[in-house]
Amino acid sequence: MITFEGVSKRFPDGTVALDDVSLECATGEITVFVGTSGGGKTTALRTVNRMVEPTSGRVLIDGADVRDRPPAELRRGIGYVIQQAGLFPHRTIADNIATVPYLLGEGKKRARARARELMERVGLDPALAGRYPAQLSGGQQQRVGVARALAADPPIMLMDEPFSAVDPVVRGELQAEFLRLQAELHKTIVFVTHDIDEAIKMGDRIAVFRTGGKLVQFDTPKNLLAAPADDFVADFIGYDRGIRRLSFVPAAELELDDRAVLPENASVAEARATGADWVLLTDSGRRPLGWVAVSGLATDRSLQHMPRAPLGHTFNVRADSARAALDAAVLSPSGLAVGVDDDGVVVGVASPLDLTNAIGRESAR
Amino acid sequence: MIAAPADDEPLIRWDWLARNADDIGGMLADHVYLSVVPVVIGLVIALPVGLACARWRWIYPPVLAVTSLLYALPAIALFVVLIAFTGLSHTTVMIPLALYTLSVLVPGVVDGLRAVPDHVRQAAVAMGFGPLRRLVQVELPIAVPVVMAGLRVATVSNISLVSVGALIGIGGLGELFTDGFNRDFPTPIIAGVVLTILLAVAADGLLILVQRLLTPWSRQ
Numbered sequence: 134m135i136t137f138e139g140v141s142k143r144f145p146d147g148t149v150a151l152d153d154v155s156l157e158c159a160t161g162e163i164t165v166f167v168g169t170s171g172g173g174k175t176t177a178l179r180t181v182n183r184m185v186e187p188t189s190g191r192v193l194i195d196g197a198d199v200r201d202r203p204p205a206e207l208r209r210g211i212g213y214v215i216q217q218a219g220l221f222p223h224r225t226i227a228d229n230i231a232t233v234p235y236l237l238g239e240g241k242k243r244a245r246a247r248a249r250e251l252m253e254r255v256g257l258d259p260a261l262a263g264r265y266p267a268q269l270s271g272g273q274q275q276r277v278g279v280a281r282a283l284a285a286d287p288p289i290m291l292m293d294e295p296f297s298a299v300d301p302v303v304r305g306e307l308q309a310e311f312l313r314l315q316a317e318l319h320k321t322i323v324f325v326t327h328d329i330d331e332a333i334k335m336g337d338r339i340a341v342f343r344t345g346g347k348l349v350q351f352d353t354p355k356n357l358l359a360a361p362a363d364d365f366v367a368d369f370i371g372y373d374r375g376i377r378r379l380s381f382v383p384a385a386e387l388e389l390d391d392r393a394v395l396p397e398n399a400s401v402a403e404a405r406a407t408g409a410d411w412v413l414l415t416d417s418g419r420r421p422l423g424w425v426a427v428s429g430l431a432t433d434r435s436l437q438h439m440p441r442a443p444l445g446h447t448f449n450v451r452a453d454s455a456r457a458a459l460d461a462a463v464l465s466p467s468g469l470a471v472g473v474d475d476d477g478v479v480v481g482v483a484s485p486l487d488l489t490n491a492i493g494r495e496s497a498r
Numbered sequence: 499m500i501a502a503p504a505d506d507e508p509l510i511r512w513d514w515l516a517r518n519a520d521d522i523g524g525m526l527a528d529h530v531y532l533s534v535v536p537v538v539i540g541l542v543i544a545l546p547v548g549l550a551c552a553r554w555r556w557i558y559p560p561v562l563a564v565t566s567l568l569y570a571l572p573a574i575a576l577f578v579v580l581i582a583f584t585g586l587s588h589t590t591v592m593i594p595l596a597l598y599t600l601s602v603l604v605p606g607v608v609d610g611l612r613a614v615p616d617h618v619r620q621a622a623v624a625m626g627f628g629p630l631r632r633l634v635q636v637e638l639p640i641a642v643p644v645v646m647a648g649l650r651v652a653t654v655s656n657i658s659l660v661s662v663g664a665l666i667g668i669g670g671l672g673e674l675f676t677d678g679f680n681r682d683f684p685t686p687i688i689a690g691v692v693l694t695i696l697l698a699v700a701a702d703g704l705l706i707l708v709q710r711l712l713t714p715w716s717r718q
Contacts, residue, residue, distance in 0.1 A: 182624060209626035219621025223639045223715045233625050265715040281625075291624075 134160045135181055135289065135321060140190035142176055142346065150176040151187065151346035158338075160195075160288075161319040165336035167326055169369070173346030174325045178291050181323060182211045194289065209233055212282030212290035212320070216298050218274040220266040226252070226277055227262040233285040244284075251280040256310055272303035279311065283318075292324045296331070308334055329370055333358070333377060341366050355381040378492060379456035384448055387458060387491050389472050389481025397422055397437045401430045411467035414441065419478045421447060424467045442466035447473045450480050459488050511685045518686075522674070526693060529670025532663065533656040534701075536592045540599025540652060547600070548607025549633070558608060565601035573598075573662045581666065591663035598659065599652040606648025610641025643716050646709040650702055657698045661690070671697075 135158040142151040150173040158164035166174035179185040180192045183204045192199045199207060220229050228235075230251055231244035249259040255276040266274055275296060282290055296304045296311075308331065315322065326332055332339050333354040340351045343365050350362040358378040361367040367374070393409035397416060404412045404427050414422045414436060423441035430439060445465040448457040450472040462470035462485050469482040515522070551558035576594040584590045614637050622636045661672030669676070674690030677683070710717070 184620075184624060205626040205628050207626075208624055211624075213621065213624035215617055215621055215624070217615070217617045219615075219617040219624075221618060221622075221636060221640075223636075223642075223713065225715075236626055236631075267715070 134158065134195055135164075135323065136191075136193040136196075137177070137180075138191045138193065140177070140180055140187045140192060142173070142180070142185060143188045149346050150185075151180070153190070154346065154348045155190075156340055156348060156351050158321060158323055160321050162337035163315060163322040163324055163335055165324045165326060165332040165339045166342060167329060167332040167336075167339055167369075168342030169344055170327060171344050172342035174327075174340075174342045175293055176346065177340075177342070178293055178323050178325050181289070181291055182208045182213065184208075209236055209285065210287050210289070212285075212287045214275075214278045214282045214290065214292045214295040216294040218266070218278035218298075220274055220277055220281070222266050225263050225265060226257075226269070229266065229277055230280045230284050232281055233287075237285060247284065248280070251283055252277075254283075254314065255280045271299045272307065275299055275303075275307060279314075288321060290320045290322045292322060294325055294327070297326070297328070304331075311335075330377075333380070341369060375492070376456065376459070379459055379488070380454045382455035382491050384450050384453045384455055384458050384472065386494075387450070387455060387472070387483050388487060389450070389483050390487075391479070391481035393469075393482060394419075394479050395436065397435075399436050401434065401436060401439070404430065404436055411442075411469065412436070413467075413469075413471060413479065413482060415479055421471050421473065421477075421479050424465070426467075444471065447471040447477075450474060455488055455491055458483055459485065462488065507684070509684055510688055514685050515689060522671075522689065522693070525671050525673055526697070529657070529660055529672075529694070529697065532588060532591055532660045532668070532670050533595065533653065536595035536656055537599050537649065537653050539592070539596040540603055541649065543596075544600050544603035544607055548604050548611065551604065551608045552611040561604060565604050568597045569601040571597075573659055574665060577663065577666050586667055588668060590666065591660065591668050595656045595659060599656065602652040602655075603645070603648045606645045607641065610644035611637055613644055614640045639713075642713050643709065646705065646712070650705045653701050653705060654698045657694060657701060661694065 137154050137156050140151055140154045141149070143149050152173075154173075154177060156164075166177055168174050176185050180187050181194070181199065183199055186200075221232070224232075227245045227248040230248035231239075231241075234244040234247065235241075245262070249262055252259045252262060257273060257276050257280070261269065261273070266277070269277065275298070278295065282292075296307045299307065312335065324335055326335070336354055338351065339354055339357055341349045341357070341362075343349050350357060350366050352360075355378070357366070358370060358374045358381070361370055361374075370377075393407050393412045395403060395407070395412050395414060396419075397414040399414075404425065407427075410428060411424050411426055413424055416422055421444050423444045425436055425439045425441055443466065446461055448461045448470055451474060458470045458472065462468060462483065465471070467482075469484055470488075471482050472480045474480055547561065551561055571594075573594050576597075577590055580590045580593055584593070618636065618640065619632070622632045627636065660670045661675060663669035664672030664676045667673075671690045671694050674686035674693075678685065678687035678690070
């Protein structure tokens with residue numbers, strides 16, 4: 134656990150970078166520091182490994198003041214990842230990753246073997262071990278940065294905008310892979326970003342900083358979206374926070390309707406009997422085939438021969454969130470989202486109104 | 499003004515070169531010694547001076563002013579002044595050359611250290627490098643290409659400047675020029691020019707090779 138106790142930092146020119154910040158970063162969790170530039174989030178991160186010394190207040194790691202340990206020794210026990218990776222251009226990928234083990238006096242052979250192991254872990258081909266950083270893409274360099282921070286297996290990692298310098302597609306991959314890695318490693322992580330989407334995606338808890346180094350709100354992503362502490366936080370989160378909150382409503386909580394779901398050999402009369410505007414046709418295994426508009430049906434033949442609108446995409450009722458369901462509804466020709474189970478069997482459909490009701494219930498809790 | 503050689507005088511007398519091969523070889527060795535030793539001395543002095551300038555930025559402008567001034571001094575004037583102290587010795591020729599090297603290498607070291615990207619330096623600090631270890635293992639190796647560029651300029655310009663020392667009788671291959679001019683005899687002059695150029699090209703090639711070995715990472 135990392136504890137900030139009334140930490141303030143005033144630079145010699147009078148700028149206040151941190152103003153009486155107190156918070157706790159729980160062990161094994163990702164705590165995200167987010168905020169506008171000049172909000173002090175990077176300064177706060179750097180007080181943990183003494184790259185910045187607070188003017189007042191204390192930073193504790195598992196109850197021990199960080200100032201009780203010499204900076205170099207303290208830092209070797211804390212992983213650090215920065216925006217442009219900060220790789221050493223004159224060292225090979227393997228030697229970059231082995232930097233801290235070398236500093237701790239580990240032998241070359243063992244450190245390099247471990248480096249290769251870590252490369253696989255972060256999704257890098259170990260064949261790149263002998264290359265130099267300039268020969269790698271931005272995304273690959275960032276992976277090396279993460280592997281280097283993990284090399285000495287530190288319990289704590291500080292990550293300062295680690296994925297900001299790569300393009301959005303690569304960023305998404307890196308974020309998802311890092312979350313998978315964290316699920317295995319359970320590091321105590323402080324993660325700085327200026328991107329609220331990234332904060333919500335990565336954070337177990339989010340600390341919002343505003344200009345002048347004030348901590349405005351410290352909460353879970355869900356609560357932050359549901360109840361921003363003030364106008365600054367609400368503005369920072371953005372106008373679409375309502376839709377973002379859907380990410381925290383599991384699709385399993387939606388009430389799905391299966392009355393308009395019919396086998397493809399059903400008759401037009403049966404379709405009319407549902408009273409719905411659209412019916413979803415399924416195959417014999419109850420897997421979805423496509424939509425048929427009931428109002429356009431003139432003859433009384435089997436639905437099998439009627440013109441069909443494409444299915445669009447479905448959502449998984451067990452694994453997806455209500456946000457995926459809403460997305461499916463918006464893109465569906467019928468305006469209804471199709472929920473399926475892990476085998477692709479239709480559970481039922483939901484309208485945007487059903488989704489809205491689900492948020493209503495969520496907020497009422 | 500050099501008198502034109504007699505009509506029957508060939509541009510190069512190969513037999514003269516063959517007869518004097520030993521002397522010319524001696525001058526060549528002398529030339530290498532006179533140009534390389536000042537480069538080494540200049541580098542040894544430029545490193546700490548450059549490091550100090552990179553560490554305490556306010557001393558760099560005055561240091562730069564002094565080194566630029568040194569570079570502007572004519573070599574021959576320095577020789578004449580130094581004769582009073584060091585006589586007609588190798589030292590008299592090498593001191594100005596070392597000073598020229600210094601004025602090229604001090605900015606080289608400073609620029610090299612400034613070329614270390616800030617995020618690399620930050621990363622080194624954050625991973626627990628102490629100041630000395632960071633300098634030796636991270637900053638200096640990254641500065642090598644820029645310092646080597648300065649070293650190449652200093653070496654080649656020294657090889658060309660050594661000849662001026664011939665005016666006080668210590669000039670390596672330059673002595674071939676004085677000899678040729680004095681006797682109105684083109685062979686030693688041409689031999690001197692060709693050997694000086696070959697020496698400069700060889701030295702530069704050697705330094706390029708050294709740089710490739712030292713910095714395999716700087717080739718893409």
